[in-house]
Amino acid sequence: MAGSRSATGQHVRRLVAITAASAGEQNFLGARWVPVVLAATPQRLRTDAALRLLALSPHYFAPGQRIRHSEAERNRQTRQVLADEVLARYLHPDDDVLDVGCGPGYLAAAVAPRVHSVTAVDVSRGVLACARILNPAPNLEYRTVDEFTRTQRDVDVVYSFAVVQHLTDEVFARALRDWHAALRPGGLLILHVVVDDPQWRTEAQWRADRGLVGRVKFRFGLNCFGRTAEQVRGLAAAAGFGELELVPMATVVDVDDDVARQHLLLARRMDVALSGDALAHGKRAAGSVPAQPRTRPVPGGPAAEQADPAELSPT
Numbered sequence: 100m101a102g103s104r105s106a107t108g109q110h111v112r113r114l115v116a117i118t119a120a121s122a123g124e125q126n127f128l129g130a131r132w133v134p135v136v137l138a139a140t141p142q143r144l145r146t147d148a149a150l151r152l153l154a155l156s157p158h159y160f161a162p163g164q165r166i167r168h169s170e171a172e173r174n175r176q177t178r179q180v181l182a183d184e185v186l187a188r189y190l191h192p193d194d195d196v197l198d199v200g201c202g203p204g205y206l207a208a209a210v211a212p213r214v215h216s217v218t219a220v221d222v223s224r225g226v227l228a229c230a231r232i233l234n235p236a237p238n239l240e241y242r243t244v245d246e247f248t249r250t251q252r253d254v255d256v257v258y259s260f261a262v263v264q265h266l267t268d269e270v271f272a273r274a275l276r277d278w279h280a281a282l283r284p285g286g287l288l289i290l291h292v293v294v295d296d297p298q299w300r301t302e303a304q305w306r307a308d309r310g311l312v313g314r315v316k317f318r319f320g321l322n323c324f325g326r327t328a329e330q331v332r333g334l335a336a337a338a339g340f341g342e343l344e345l346v347p348m349a350t351v352v353d354v355d356d357d358v359a360r361q362h363l364l365l366a367r368r369m370d371v372a373l374s375g376d377a378l379a380h381g382k383r384a385a386g387s388v389p390a391q392p393r394t395r396p397v398p399g400g401p402a403a404e405q406a407d408p409a410e411l412s413p414t
């Protein structure tokens with residue numbers, strides 16, 4: 100009895116801490132005090148403080164000192180595998196890339212040595228502060244999504260892992276349009292997605308759940324939505340992406356992570372008008388202009404050089 104009371108007490112304390120560290124819906128660790136506390140923490144204690152804070156968000160590690168450190172190590176290793184065996188197929192040393200929903204930055208740091216620059220963005224200021232401590236690199240910048248948008252910087256590749264399933268259709272559709280705008284013509288979008296998995300409730304099913312637990316989870320918990328392949332293709336096409344390929348992750352990589360059982364969406368920024376029918380089927384309209392090859396500035400030159408059209412299939 101005393102044990103269950105103390106377990107309940109722990110649960111309540113954790114919930115209070117999670118709520119205090121959040122900044123509104125689905126922005127865990129976004130509270131303004133999180134970066135302030137980290138900045139005030141002595142240098143030698145910062146790594147542990149960052150991991151402790153990450154354990155307050157349902158996105159990252161479980162609480163408990165040993166679990167926290169082993170989870171962080173597992174994260175580092177799996178993100179290194181994803182960078183080496185998945186993303187490396189599509190990246191070039193002179194690419195500028197955008198990592199969306201970077202979280203603690205393990206993937207961004209693994210990608211950084213392979214490219215010219217990485218801008219890693221997240222909605223949460225707190226997680227970005229943790230990422231700057233845990234995963235710095237000379238060519239890697241951490242920014243909020245809004246800060247990145249204000250820079251109007253463009254990139255060759257946008258990628259995102261373990262993020263899209265947390266977005267409502269409305270937020271996902273807006274994000275796709277933003278990524279399209281951030282990509283240079285012909286630029287590549289690489290998204291980890293969860294599709295056609297009956298174990299995942301769809302957004303419509305969550306919204307239809309009028310029970311108290313369902314409503315509280317939807318409103319305050321970490322949102323996780325399943326989608327069909329058709330929906331994902333349709334949303335990407337509607338945002339102006341084409342050459343869509345949906346690939347089972349297991350055909351590309353063997354990694355100790357949930358993503359191994361899920362999919363990879365590869366899509367290219369198309370600068371063409373799409374017909375309504377093509378949008379509905381996630382295809383480019385017949386007779387439309389082919390995708391632009393990437394354009395890269397010539398160092399010291401006034402015009403842009405046209406590079407080889409990059410193939411979507413791994414090289």
Ligand SMILES: C[S@@+](CC[C@H](N)C(=O)[O-])C[C@H]1O[C@@H](n2cnc3c(N)ncnc32)[C@H](O)[C@@H]1O
Binds near residue numbers: 201205259
């Ligand atoms: C599970 S973590 C994934 C971290 C990292 N991509 C990885 O694979 O290790 C999901 C991250 O997405 C961020 N996120 C959620 N909604 C977002 C949005 N609309 N735009 C950018 N980031 C978002 C969360 O704050 C969180 O840090």
